[in-house]
Amino acid sequence: MLPSRRSLFRVAGLAGVAALIPLSGCAGNAGQQNGVTTLRFMQNKPEVVNYFDQVIKDFEALNPDIRVIQDFNEGNFVPGLVRNDPPDVVTRGFAKATADFVKKGIFADLSDLPAASTIDPEMQELISSWGQYNGNEVSALPFSLAAAGVIYNRDIFDANGVAVPTTWDEFVAACETFKTAGITPIYGTFKDSWTLAQGMFDYVSGGSLDSAEFFTRINAKGADISAEAAESFTTNFGPALPQMLQLVSYSQNGASSKNYADGNAAFAKGQAAMYLQGPWALSQLVSANKDIRVGTFPLPVTNNPEETKARVNVDMALSITRNTPNMAAARRFVGYLLEPSVVNTYNEKNAAFSPLKDAPPVTNPQISGLDESVRKARYYQGAGTYFPPSVPLHNYIQSFVYSKNGDQFLAALDDEWRRVAERTAV
Amino acid sequence: MTTTSTVAKVGPSPERPAETNVRRSPRRIDPTYYWMVVPVLALFAFFITLPALVGVFFSLTNYAGYGEWTFIGFANYVNIFKDPAILQSYIFTFVFALTTTVVVNIVALAIALGLNAKIKWRTGIRTVFFIPMVLSALVVSFVFNYLFSNTLPVLAERFGVTPLATSILANESLAWLAIVLVTVWQAAPGATIIYLAGLQSVPAEVYDAADLDGAGSFRQFLSLTLPLILGYLVINVILGFKGFLGTYEIIVGLTGGGPGMATQSVAMRIFSGFTGGDYSYQMANAVIYFLITLLISVIQLRLIQRRGVSL
Numbered sequence: 001m002l003p004s005r006r007s008l009f010r011v012a013g014l015a016g017v018a019a020l021i022p023l024s025g026c027a028g029n030a031g032q033q034n035g036v037t038t039l040r041f042m043q044n045k046p047e048v049v050n051y052f053d054q055v056i057k058d059f060e061a062l063n064p065d066i067r068v069i070q071d072f073n074e075g076n077f078v079p080g081l082v083r084n085d086p087p088d089v090v091t092r093g094f095a096k097a098t099a100d101f102v103k104k105g106i107f108a109d110l111s112d113l114p115a116a117s118t119i120d121p122e123m124q125e126l127i128s129s130w131g132q133y134n135g136n137e138v139s140a141l142p143f144s145l146a147a148a149g150v151i152y153n154r155d156i157f158d159a160n161g162v163a164v165p166t167t168w169d170e171f172v173a174a175c176e177t178f179k180t181a182g183i184t185p186i187y188g189t190f191k192d193s194w195t196l197a198q199g200m201f202d203y204v205s206g207g208s209l210d211s212a213e214f215f216t217r218i219n220a221k222g223a224d225i226s227a228e229a230a231e232s233f234t235t236n237f238g239p240a241l242p243q244m245l246q247l248v249s250y251s252q253n254g255a256s257s258k259n260y261a262d263g264n265a266a267f268a269k270g271q272a273a274m275y276l277q278g279p280w281a282l283s284q285l286v287s288a289n290k291d292i293r294v295g296t297f298p299l300p301v302t303n304n305p306e307e308t309k310a311r312v313n314v315d316m317a318l319s320i321t322r323n324t325p326n327m328a329a330a331r332r333f334v335g336y337l338l339e340p341s342v343v344n345t346y347n348e349k350n351a352a353f354s355p356l357k358d359a360p361p362v363t364n365p366q367i368s369g370l371d372e373s374v375r376k377a378r379y380y381q382g383a384g385t386y387f388p389p390s391v392p393l394h395n396y397i398q399s400f401v402y403s404k405n406g407d408q409f410l411a412a413l414d415d416e417w418r419r420v421a422e423r424t425a426v
Numbered sequence: 427m428t429t430t431s432t433v434a435k436v437g438p439s440p441e442r443p444a445e446t447n448v449r450r451s452p453r454r455i456d457p458t459y460y461w462m463v464v465p466v467l468a469l470f471a472f473f474i475t476l477p478a479l480v481g482v483f484f485s486l487t488n489y490a491g492y493g494e495w496t497f498i499g500f501a502n503y504v505n506i507f508k509d510p511a512i513l514q515s516y517i518f519t520f521v522f523a524l525t526t527t528v529v530v531n532i533v534a535l536a537i538a539l540g541l542n543a544k545i546k547w548r549t550g551i552r553t554v555f556f557i558p559m560v561l562s563a564l565v566v567s568f569v570f571n572y573l574f575s576n577t578l579p580v581l582a583e584r585f586g587v588t589p590l591a592t593s594i595l596a597n598e599s600l601a602w603l604a605i606v607l608v609t610v611w612q613a614a615p616g617a618t619i620i621y622l623a624g625l626q627s628v629p630a631e632v633y634d635a636a637d638l639d640g641a642g643s644f645r646q647f648l649s650l651t652l653p654l655i656l657g658y659l660v661i662n663v664i665l666g667f668k669g670f671l672g673t674y675e676i677i678v679g680l681t682g683g684g685p686g687m688a689t690q691s692v693a694m695r696i697f698s699g700f701t702g703g704d705y706s707y708q709m710a711n712a713v714i715y716f717l718i719t720l721l722i723s724v725i726q727l728r729l730i731q732r733r734g735v736s737l
Contacts, residue, residue: 081492100703104493191575191596193684256685257575257593390704392511392687399686402598416511423505423707424488 099130148278187272188251189263199276202382207301502710534617567679624658
């Protein structure tokens with residue numbers, strides 16, 4: 001017998017109601033069960049999940065009353081804040097975005113943690129220079145410092161009798177030597193605009209002016225900034241632009257249609273002598289060509305070798321969220337992560353620099369060329385990292401590289417900066 | 427009256443039972459209809475209307491997406507009108523949507539005319555033409571990205587066509603044409619289906635009569651086919667234009683808004699508010715954009731009603 005039309009309608013209606021039911025499900029939170037505290041640990045590097053799995057296993061063996069769940073999807077952090085349910089312990093790359101969280105008081109004060117005193121004060125300053133909550137709190141402790149410079153192919157350098165340049169003139173001479181020999185001096189990947197920002201833009205601006213000091217001044221100036229002001233981009237970045245364009249001119253033809261992945265593959269195959277990339281590219285280069293011999297040197301931007309600096313970023317900084325119900329356990333976990341055996345091993349394995357005062361010198365030949373800069377604290381955080389994410393800086397830089405119109409570029413930056421300052425100040 | 431019209435959108439063949447019910451007892455409406463409408467209405471209100479209203483509310487604050495916030499009145503709206511980058515994204519989006527709508531409809535109509543003719547392997551060819559419709563726009567744009575950046579420059583270099591030797595995507599004044607091309611490639615099949623339906627609804631007798639009158643095929647197209655499928659053309663133009671105004675994933679896959687600022691669409695700017703701590707500002711942008719699209723929709727609806735077409 002066929003069901004009547006009316007009963008069919010009824011079924012359809014019930015199905016509609018049923019669709020609503022799951023909405024009221026899933027609520028409640030674990031946290032503590034049978035005396036075991038569960039910590040949620042969100043880390044920002046999906047490629048090192050295995051390392052932290054091992055670290056967590058060791059930690060849990062020593063601390064049977066704590067269980068740690070690793071979450072490597074950093075994208076969940078802001079939604080977690082919005083839901084008022086953030087993870088207990090977080091690692092983040094420390095730059096403008098994280099500094100904004102610090103300003104909003106998202107993180108707990110870690111200054112009285114015993115491990116805090118083992119950290120190199122210069123590296124801690126990389127974090128506190130962004131501003132401290134309540135003026136004195138330590139909201140994040142550095143865990144891993146990535147230092148970037150010019151990655152170079154040692155074989156190509158040796159074959160052409162070029163030594164690692166220590167001044168701008170030597171660097172230009174080296175580029176000319178390669179050019180004459182028919183070798184692309186620098187591999188450009190302009191299609192991915194971030195590579196221009198982190199390489200050309202950050203290296204030249206960081207080497208020729210004090211970016212931290214510049215951004216402190218321009219931030220203090222606030223919304224009433226004009227292009228003529230002493231604090232403006234036009235005034236401060238103008239002199240660095242010709243050097244940036246000179247770097248661009250040493251790239252291969254067609255760099256504007258190459259992206260980061262193309263660049264890694266081409267550089268690994270020896271298609272260029274130098275590559276303006278950070279340590280994150282090293283594993284890609286080796287996986288594309290396991291025999292490649294590379295090194296890194298900080299880009300000299302002046303003719304005084306003493307002034308040469310490396311671009312660094314705090315790749316991972318440890319924080320505890322302020323409202324966590326598991327503060328004691330979270331502090332124990334952070335303390336464990338900063339034990340030399342954990343933090344130094346991590347940085348050794350990942351071509352990065354340990355933040356500890358008495359960390360051993362870096363011997364990895366791929367990055368050892370930056371060791372001196374890092375030990376002497378001759379470094380800067382890239383100018384690009386100081387921009388609020390709402391300014392499409394990378395697009396502006398790309399635009400500048402294509403049009404070579406420096407005045408327009410800096411005027412646009414001044415304008416954007418002023419507009420963001422205006423609307424965030426109100 | 428209102429109930430019947432609401433139900434008409436949901437029920438499979440609702441007109442008849444509704445009428446019989448009304449005749450039997452004029453006051454009573456079968457509660458089943460409410461069971462069908464109310465959950466959907468509740469879902470719609472909860473997932474679409476409510477978030478939209480929350481967005482409007484936050485556009486009046488300086489909320490960053492998290493943390494503390496205060497009311498700032500219409501400051502966000504005032505600032506948007508002073509922001510040349512936002513203005514540029516509006517210009518780009520409208521120029522893009524207009525161009526794409528025109529090109530899509532010309533291409534789709536041409537394909538539909540061809541597929542409607544009695545040609546060999548018609549079914550097979552139709553299938554081939556409809557494949558782009560089932561592919562995800564993001565996948566399509568990544569494939570085209572590769573073609574534009576790698577394959578095309580290599581070919582151009584080999585055959586000595588120097589202007590094409592660098593990727594069109596890297597050219598600030600031409601990149602948007604690449605986006606138009608890929609969007610047309612992806613959107614034309616959908617429009618073609620609608621045109622095919624329209625062409626099949628034209629009775630064969632009118633062409634027979636035109637043949638007797640001695641009208642050529644171009645004259646037949648202009649004086650018979652086009653007026654008879656005009657309703658379908660209006661639908662395609664309206665649906666297409668509305669869709670292209672919200673363009674997002676193809677641009678993300680092709681240029682990411684670059685080179686420079688050349689291909690930033692309004693939708694991309696709005697979405698950047700979620701990651702950029704610029705939530706309330708871009709919410710204000712979204713409200714403005716909503717009002718503009720609402721206005722366009724109202725104008726288009728008026729046009730439709732005048733033409734006697736229903737969507």
